[in-house]
Amino acid sequence: MEVQQVGSLRFQIDFSQPLYEQILDQVRSAIAKGEIGLGDKMPSVRELAQELRMNPNTVMRAYQELERDGLTEKRRGQGTYVTSSAESVQHFRKSLAEQYIDAFLAQMESLGLSWNDIEEYIRNNHGTEKGGSQE
Amino acid sequence: MEVQQVGSLRFQIDFSQPLYEQILDQVRSAIAKGEIGLGDKMPSVRELAQELRMNPNTVMRAYQELERDGLTEKRRGQGTYVTSSAESVQHFRKSLAEQYIDAFLAQMESLGLSWNDIEEYIRNNHGTEKGGSQE
Amino acid sequence: MEVQQVGSLRFQIDFSQPLYEQILDQVRSAIAKGEIGLGDKMPSVRELAQELRMNPNTVMRAYQELERDGLTEKRRGQGTYVTSSAESVQHFRKSLAEQYIDAFLAQMESLGLSWNDIEEYIRNNHGTEKGGSQE
Amino acid sequence: MEVQQVGSLRFQIDFSQPLYEQILDQVRSAIAKGEIGLGDKMPSVRELAQELRMNPNTVMRAYQELERDGLTEKRRGQGTYVTSSAESVQHFRKSLAEQYIDAFLAQMESLGLSWNDIEEYIRNNHGTEKGGSQE
DNA sequence: GTGGTCTAGACCACG
DNA sequence: GTGGTCTAGACCACA
Numbered sequence: 001m002e003v004q005q006v007g008s009l010r011f012q013i014d015f016s017q018p019l020y021e022q023i024l025d026q027v028r029s030a031i032a033k034g035e036i037g038l039g040d041k042m043p044s045v046r047e048l049a050q051e052l053r054m055n056p057n058t059v060m061r062a063y064q065e066l067e068r069d070g071l072t073e074k075r076r077g078q079g080t081y082v083t084s085s086a087e088s089v090q091h092f093r094k095s096l097a098e099q100y101i102d103a104f105l106a107q108m109e110s111l112g113l114s115w116n117d118i119e120e121y122i123r124n125n126h127g128t129e130k131g132g133s134q135e
Numbered sequence: 136m137e138v139q140q141v142g143s144l145r146f147q148i149d150f151s152q153p154l155y156e157q158i159l160d161q162v163r164s165a166i167a168k169g170e171i172g173l174g175d176k177m178p179s180v181r182e183l184a185q186e187l188r189m190n191p192n193t194v195m196r197a198y199q200e201l202e203r204d205g206l207t208e209k210r211r212g213q214g215t216y217v218t219s220s221a222e223s224v225q226h227f228r229k230s231l232a233e234q235y236i237d238a239f240l241a242q243m244e245s246l247g248l249s250w251n252d253i254e255e256y257i258r259n260n261h262g263t264e265k266g267g268s269q270e
Numbered sequence: 271m272e273v274q275q276v277g278s279l280r281f282q283i284d285f286s287q288p289l290y291e292q293i294l295d296q297v298r299s300a301i302a303k304g305e306i307g308l309g310d311k312m313p314s315v316r317e318l319a320q321e322l323r324m325n326p327n328t329v330m331r332a333y334q335e336l337e338r339d340g341l342t343e344k345r346r347g348q349g350t351y352v353t354s355s356a357e358s359v360q361h362f363r364k365s366l367a368e369q370y371i372d373a374f375l376a377q378m379e380s381l382g383l384s385w386n387d388i389e390e391y392i393r394n395n396h397g398t399e400k401g402g403s404q405e
Numbered sequence: 406m407e408v409q410q411v412g413s414l415r416f417q418i419d420f421s422q423p424l425y426e427q428i429l430d431q432v433r434s435a436i437a438k439g440e441i442g443l444g445d446k447m448p449s450v451r452e453l454a455q456e457l458r459m460n461p462n463t464v465m466r467a468y469q470e471l472e473r474d475g476l477t478e479k480r481r482g483q484g485t486y487v488t489s490s491a492e493s494v495q496h497f498r499k500s501l502a503e504q505y506i507d508a509f510l511a512q513m514e515s516l517g518l519s520w521n522d523i524e525e526y527i528r529n530n531h532g533t534e535k536g537g538s539q540e
Numbered sequence: 541g542t543g544g545t546c547t548a549g550a551c552c553a554c555g
Numbered sequence: 556g557t558g559g560t561c562t563a564g565a566c567c568a569c570a
Contacts, residue, residue, distance in 0.1 A: 015480040018554060029245035055555050097246050101256055104239040110160065111232050112168035115257070121236055122250070153560060180543065190562045195543075210285040212542050212570030288569060299515035325570050367516050371526055374509040380434035381502050385527070391506055392520070423545060450558065460547050465558075482555035482557050 006043050006051045008036045019054055023062035031071050031082055032093050039084040042072060141178050141186045143171045154189055158197035166206050166217055167228045177207060177215040276313050276321045278306045289324055293332035301341050301352055302363050309354040312342060411448050411456045413441045424459055428467035436476050436487055437498045447477060447485040 003012045030036045049056040066072040070088045139146045165171045184191040201207040205223040273282045300306045319326040336342040340358045342350050409416045435441045454461040471477040475493040
């Protein structure tokens with residue numbers, strides 16, 4: 001897997017999913033985990049596109065979505081910045097998490113699996129290496 | 136939401152996802168949960184297409200994938216049947232569940248959420264009606 | 271796998287191939303291997319259809335092909351008989367074998383495999399026990 | 406027989422088998438034999454369809470199967486590429502070869518032919534022009 | 541009647 | 556430009 005560092009952001013892109021989605025997810029993740037700080041400057045669309053060898057339109061689409069989610073903001077003539085509002089980040093993080101969780105539970109329900117089945121699987125396969133939390 | 140019953144199968148189709156995927160998911164679910172029994176006859180491609188008001192090719196695509204997954208089998212000139220092998224169903228169910236769970240844990244990790252965070256959310260929002268798992 | 275005995279013929283039918291082809295192949299095999307003797311009476315179309323729970327048309331199609339190949343002959347009012355001519359059987363056996371072999375060699379060639387590769391595979395996997403393949 | 410060259414691929418199509426299967430087989434063969442290199446770009450679905458004078462859906466079906474077999478991969482908006490993994494090709498080649506060989510041996514067994522009979526036939530008819538392997 | 545293949549042509553998402 | 560989904564309708568093999 002090829003990993004690319006651009007400023008404080010790290011990207012790992014493949015061709016199995018839409019490119020703009022991968023940028024979106026990975027920037028979101030960096031913001032949620034504090035890998036890029038509140039108020040930090042994002043790479044410009046053109047710079048990122050060049051580094052990732054993508055069409056600028058593809059990067060722009062991800063940036064637009066980030067802004068719509070309240071995670072970034074454009075400052076005229078200066079570029080794009082991570083929002084300074086910790087509250088915005090928290091709010092977004094919570095709503096996305098809930099969305100993921102609800103979708104996941106629906107999937108499990110569709111397979112007829114109970115919460116106990118899930119816990120058991122996770123205990124067996126991912127039990128030890130839990131972490132990555134920060135609250 | 137419009138729900139349609141075809142034999143022992145219930146379908147609920149919208150236009151937010153590919154139609155063949157929705158058929159696929161819902162038939163999988165019915166098999167996994169035993170709503171349609173092992174060895175039972177499936178609706179014919181044409182019949183289901185007519186009931187769901189879609190093109191037979193769309194239904195056929197879902198049926199082909201079901202067969203590739205080992206959940207159904209075609210009998211020449213007779214139609215499509217749910218596999219008689221409980222083992223096939225179990226194997227498929229397990230592998231799909233693991234895939235879903237792994238993807239979910241990756242999502243949670245990308246948001247910097249710990250397993251405790253997840254459990255807490257679920258306890259609060261889905262805690263009471265767990266076990267039988269149905270909405 | 272379900273095996274059915276009809277007179278001196280043994281059938282093992284599944285739904286993954288055309289039914290008439292399976293009858294054809296298995297009767298051919300029985301004749302080629304002498305499991306049913308030259309000049310022996312074949313089961314009638316109706317009888318075989320009933321035993322195998324098939325449509326008589328399906329059995330008839332196989333019988334027609336057998337007759338066209340010179341392996342059986344109809345005697346008016348008496349039914350269908352395996353040919354009495356050992357020469358006919360030998361001729362057919364040879365021509366079918368050549369056809370199979372040529373097709374097989376074409377497949378191997380299409381994968382870029384040499385005869386040595388094939389021999390090696392067969393030595394490793396089927397070398398010791400001819401006929402009753404069972405690992 | 407009409408042969409058509411498209412990029413580094415050569416096609417020879419008739420109407421005796423499904424068109425998508427012939428594309429599938431011939432592309433597989435080209436990959437297995439290295440006639441098209443790892444990582445090379447395949448003709449686009451539309452281009453190949455036009456060259457072979459068939460419907461794009463027919464070509465797409467073959468391409469989907471190639472991808473399912475791990476021999477090719479799609480890159481969003483860029484086209485279809487032969488996999489870069491020599492291992493994937495080798496794995497596929499081996500498993501297909503074994504499948505062909507096992508089926509062939511079953512055919513020979515059904516005709517009551519021994520391995521010696523086969524070798525003799527091949528020595529007589531194909532003995533001189535063997536080769537073309539590479540590993 | 542069943543499913544399987546193919547065509548023609550439309551519309552969409554992605555880059 | 557790429558592939559992905561869907562429709563409508565034809566023709567075929569099999570039972």
